[in-house]
Amino acid sequence: MTTPGSVGRLLLLDSASLYFRAFFGVPDQRKDPGQPPTNAIRGFLDMLASLVTQFEPTHLVACWDNDWRPQFRVDAIPTYKTHRLADGGIEEEQVPDDLSPQVPVIVDALAALGIARLGADGYEADDVIGTLTARHKGSMAVDVVTGDRDLFQLVDDAAGVRVVYTARGGVRDPDLVDQAFLLAKYAIPDGPSYADMAVLRGDTSDGLPGVAGIGEKTAAKLITTYGSLVALREAIDAGDPALKGAQRARLEAGAAYLDVAPKVVQVAPDAPVPHVDTSLPSEVADPALLSRVASEYGVTSSVNRVLSALRLG
Known part of the structure; x- marks a missing residue:
């Protein structure tokens, strides 16, 4: 390359x-x-x-x-x-x-x-x-x-x-x-999207809890749908009707974690x-x-x- x-x-x-x-x-x-x-x-x-x-x-x-x-x-x-x-x-x-x-x-x-x-x-x-x-x-x-x-x-x-x-x-x-590997393996398009997905998913090997109830596939889908973690959180705050039920509740409950996790995950x-x-x-x-x-x-x-x-x- x-x-x-x-x-x-x-x-x-x-x-x-x-x-x-x-x-x-x-x-x-x-x-x-x-x-x-x-x-x-x-x-x-x-x-x-x-x-x-x-x-x-x-x-x-x-x-x-x-x-x-x-x-x-x-x-x-x-x-x-x-x-x-x-x-x-x-x-x-x-x-x-x-x-x-x-x-x-x-x-x-x-x-x-x-x-x-x-x-x-x-x-x-x-x-x-x-x-x-x-x-x-x-x-x-x-x-x-x-x-x-x-x-x-x-x-x-x-x-x-x-x-x-x-x-x-x-x-x-x-x-x-x-990027082709990331798309095939995780269904995400690039490196920054991987970092955002990793924040949502968490990583027990590093002591990062992630958002409870949000696994890797759901995290990847949310990031690809909204483009970034920042855009996802803006959609949550704006009351996006596509985010509802248990998923919205989980994301809202994880707000404090999402406030700080990016500075831990991002190099x-x-x-x-x-x-x-x-x-x-x-x-x-x-x-x-x-x-x-x-x-x-x-x-x-x-x-x-x-x-x-x-x-x-």
């Missing part, structure tokens, strides 16, 4: 989505449990090599959760991601013990390779992705790699933005989500993401660090795959 006037392709990685997938999907090959775990490191690097080979980006960013549960979303809906809190309800995400020590090694590997890794304080990786998409769409094609369907809201054929959705087939056989297009060179590296940034990561963690083969994909080997 390209768009007229676009130059290059920007690949945006939902990094946590990938390293969690790697951790749970790649076998732990340690023979000695006293050795450091490496399956997420290996899996992440192998995914990176596969994605670069398959999609041939000219620019690449590993987008990071500087804050996995931003306060502005919690203020709007206090149940936001509460089920993911660490034991005891402390404000930390519950992460498997064997994954936690691997994340800093992934950070080191990205730095050594010279791949941009960007986050923004007070924002999630989704917001970094949304901001970089808003910043670059139209000037280059944008592929968003994630297992999170929330980011379907960014899909925009005219601007050359699609989602490489890894939840079912992984990075080797992902769903390529464009930020203007997070304070640094402006850096996102071009694929032309040389290894820190050969000594990369060599140390490869040797200390036994991931030389995975590192070499990335170097080959980046044509740095």
Whole structure:
């Protein structure tokens, strides 16, 4: 997918989505449990090599959760991601013990390779992705790699933005989500309509209740009928006779939720993401660090795959 006037392709990685997938999907090959775990490191690097080979980006960013549960979303809906809190309800995400020590090694590997890794304080990786998409769409094609369907809201054929959705087939056989996919799967026409539908439907995986009694198909029909959530709410307030009975009662009962939910569901297009060179590296940034990561963690083969994909080997 390209768009007229676009130059290059920007690949945006939902990094946590990938390293969690790697951790749970790649076998732990340690023979000695006293050795450091490496399956997420290996899996992440192998995914990176596969994605670069398959999609041939000219620019690449590993987008990071500087804050996995931003306060502005919690203020709007206090149940936001509460089920993911660490034991005891402390404000930390519950992460498997064997994954936690691997994340800093992934950070080191990205730095050594010279791949941009960007986050923004007070924002999630989704917001970094949304901001970089808003910043670059139209000037280059944008592929968003994630297992999170929330980011379907960014899909925009005219601007050359699609989602490489890894939840079912992984990075080797992902769903390529464009507007035709959204229409076929959800009966909605575009990314903004997906966000509006998601507000109505809710998402238990994120602690978003949705409007009680409004499922996905009904939500999609309401959004396509009225064009947007804003227009739907205006029709409710205006007493549109087509909205009646139990459906009107449910929507009216959900008014307080609908007042705040869009700011939780919609990704930020203007997070304070640094402006850096996102071009694929032309040389290894820190050969000594990369060599140390490869040797200390036994991931030389995975590192070499990335170097080959980046044509740095």
